[in-house]
Amino acid sequence: MKRDRVLQRLRRAAISLALLAAVLALVALWLVQDNPTINHTSRGDDYPCLAPYDTVLNDANNYPGGEPPPDGGHIERRCREAGQERFRTAIEVAVAAGAVAVSAGVVALLAYRRDRRPAP
Numbered sequence: 001m002k003r004d005r006v007l008q009r010l011r012r013a014a015i016s017l018a019l020l021a022a023v024l025a026l027v028a029l030w031l032v033q034d035n036p037t038i039n040h041t042s043r044g045d046d047y048p049c050l051a052p053y054d055t056v057l058n059d060a061n062n063y064p065g066g067e068p069p070p071d072g073g074h075i076e077r078r079c080r081e082a083g084q085e086r087f088r089t090a091i092e093v094a095v096a097a098g099a100v101a102v103s104a105g106v107v108a109l110l111a112y113r114r115d116r117r118p119a120p
Helices: 005-033 052-056 072-116
Strands: none
Touching (some): 005 072
């Protein structure tokens, strides 16, 4: 029986695209959860802000807790901007993951149809 090289390539492409979609989805999830940091504040460099999902979806303020710092409003604004930017990037990566997943499905369907065609 002769091996169908196109079918093998379609299967490999579908698997590769599915794996890429999974990796992109994990990256998007990480971006939404990972706290951004800002530098040059009265609290020191690499000040951690709240998670992007908390900033954008829950409208959490990022005002530093404890003793109010002199630049608290500035920290809050910069953290909000960093969280919104990170959330936007996560959405873009998630949309790309969805597009790649749909592409993987189309390629898998093509491989299935090629495998099921009548033998000549």
